[in-house]
Amino acid sequence: MIDDVDDKRPRLLLYTAQLLAEFSSWLWAFSTVVWLSELAGPSSLYLNSSYAATQELATLLFVPWLMRSALNRKNFTASVLLAQIPCIFAASLVFAYNLGRLPGDASVPGDASEGEEDAADSDASKTSKLSLAALYLSGGIASVLQQAYLISIQRDWTVVIAKNEDKNLETINVTMKQIHLACIITVPTLAGFAAEHGGGVLPIGILKMACLVLQTGCIVKAHSILLSSDAGLMEREESGEEVPDEPDEPGEHFDNGERESSSGSSCKVIEDLHIYRKQDMMWAGVAFALLYTNVLCFGGMMTAYLNRCGLGWDTIGIWQGLSNFSGLMGTxxxxxxxxxxxxxxxxxxxxxxxxxxxxIAIIGVLLARNPLMTATLMIVGVIPSRIGLWVADLATIQLFQRTVDEDLRGRVGGVQTSISSSMEFLPLALGMVFSEVADYWKVMLIGYMHVGLAVVVCGAGVWLPYRNRKLLGQVIRSESTNDDTEEAAMELT
Incomplete structure (x- = not known):
């Protein structure tokens, strides 16, 4: 009975950390979209696109490098959580400073000479650019650290707590996604209401930092329980070694010689890509990464676009909540x-x-001429699409969890995140080029085509090989049954 309780405690702590992470992350992310939209003005998506592009570029370049860290589970996860606190603090100060200057932009004429006004405008412009540069830098670092945390939780902690059993993996994965979706059903509505009624930057920043501290406490406690219940895990953690799962067949993923030669490679990026290419479910990861080019979702760009179409922040928050409730149904x-x-x-x-x-959404964008009608068709198409997205998300995660060796989870997860970020960077870069609402359909069309490509890649690279293996297994079993029948008949005769 005590062992059963100990088995549940790390899982409950993991769920608590997930709840804190999702609540604070979505509150901060939605608020950031609102604040950047207020700074950019009513006619441009440039700040939202460039800020998100900076985050994705940082993730693309630095997450694989960070995931090669030699720290153990507890130290690594706690470090990437606590290191986000100064980034959030700096970003909060920058937002508070720049948003505080907006009401004072309309100065009273005649209070200063033209030369003094020009000098003040020049100084303010320099200060604003420096503050935005600090905002982009802190946002990029925080994004890298947050992605490293998510990889550690999804690809490693979940498998360890589930004891690498398929049924436990399914239960934990679904519960984690349900927590994720429950938060983004409710939090955007609360954030949209706060934005409409003057919600402050600093209180939200303080709440985000407090959640990071509490997450760290949950992870450290879960780690201590896991060590006390698993002597083998304790020995590996104390020695700093990671012991890979035994492959089903010799050389199924790598043979020892290949691993030794690759470890001495001078180019870690090529080595990581080589490891990723050897994974059984590589094409599942590629297909899912292609979905990141799709902007037909309630992300920063679509949220800002819907606001330009005449929807209020509180209304957008409600629709986003309904969209994520649809995703909850997907689990x-x-x-x-x-x-x-x-x-x-x-x-x-x-x-x-x-x-x-x-x-449905892309047809509405290409054919509708009324902004409100376009927004309506986008919402009608996007909301049910989340069911399919989350089914695909859970399937991809579980395929990688059950096929990747323990000592390669971090590196494979880092490469997967980097590939996904490179895909997500494409529409963000296009959003900076086509920042006007009238050109938004171009970015949407490119994302739509990539989702179609993902279907083709999944069908050819994942489903057809699985179907062939299944048919081959049926043929082998059928032949084996026939042979047994013939042998039995011969014995009888």
Whole structure:
């Protein structure tokens, strides 16, 4: 009975840390979109696009490097959490300073000479540029640290707590995603209400930093419980070594010689890509990464765009909550699908459903001429598409969790995040080029085409090989049964 309680405690602490992480992250992310939109003015998406692009570029370049860290689970995870605090503090000060200057932009004429006004404007412009540079820098660092934390939790901590059992993995993955979706159902509505009624920057920043401290406490406590219940894990953590899972067949992922030669490689990036390419579910990761080019979701760009179409922040927050409630239904659909089909088939079904739904949104954007009608069709298409997205998300995570060796989880997860960030960087870069609302359809169309490509990649690279393996297994079992039948008949005769 005591062992059962000990087994549940790390899981409950993991759920608590996930709740704190999701609540604070979405509150901060939605508030950041609002603040940047206020700074940019009513006619441009440039600040939102460039800020998000900076975060994705930093993730693309530095997450794989960070995931090669030699720190153990507890030290690494606690470090990337606590290191976010100064970044959030700096960003809060920058937002508070720049937003505080907005009401004073309309100065009273005649209070100063033209030369003094020009000098003041020049100084203010320099200060504003420096503060925005500090904001982009702190945002990029915080994004890298947060992605490293998510990789550590999803790719390693979850597998350790689940004891690498498929049923436990499914339960924990679904619960974590349900916590994620429950937070983004409620938090954007609260953040939108706060933005409409003058919610402050510093209180939100303080709340985010407090959540980071509490997350760290949960992770440290869960780690101590895991060590006390697993002597082998304690020995590996204390020695700083990671022991890989035994492969099903010799050389299934790497043979020893290949690992030794790759470890001496001078180019770590090529080595990481080589490791990733050897994974059984590489094409599942590539297909899912292609989805990151899709901006038909309630992210920063679409949120700002809907506001330009005439929707208020509180209204957008409600629609975003409904969209994420649809995603919550996707987690239940994933569990239901597992009763009837494989994880590989669930991935393809999820992608096909998402592509079908966003086809409604893209038709509305390309054909509708009224901004309100365009926004309506976008919302009608995007909300149900989240069911397919989250089915595909859960399927991809579980495929990697059950096929990647323990000593490669961080590196494979780092490469996967880097590939996803490179895909997400594309629409953000295009958003800076086509920053006017009239050109938004170009970015949407490119993302839509990539979702269609993801369906093709998944079908050809994941589902067809799985189907062939299944058919081959059926043929082998059938031949084996026939041979046994013939042998039994010969014995009888």
């Amino acid at each position: 239940f659909c994933f569990v239901l699908l597992q009763r009837f089909t494989s994880v590989e088939s669930s991935l393809l079904i999820g992608l096909l459903f998402q592509f079908s739904c966003i086809s």
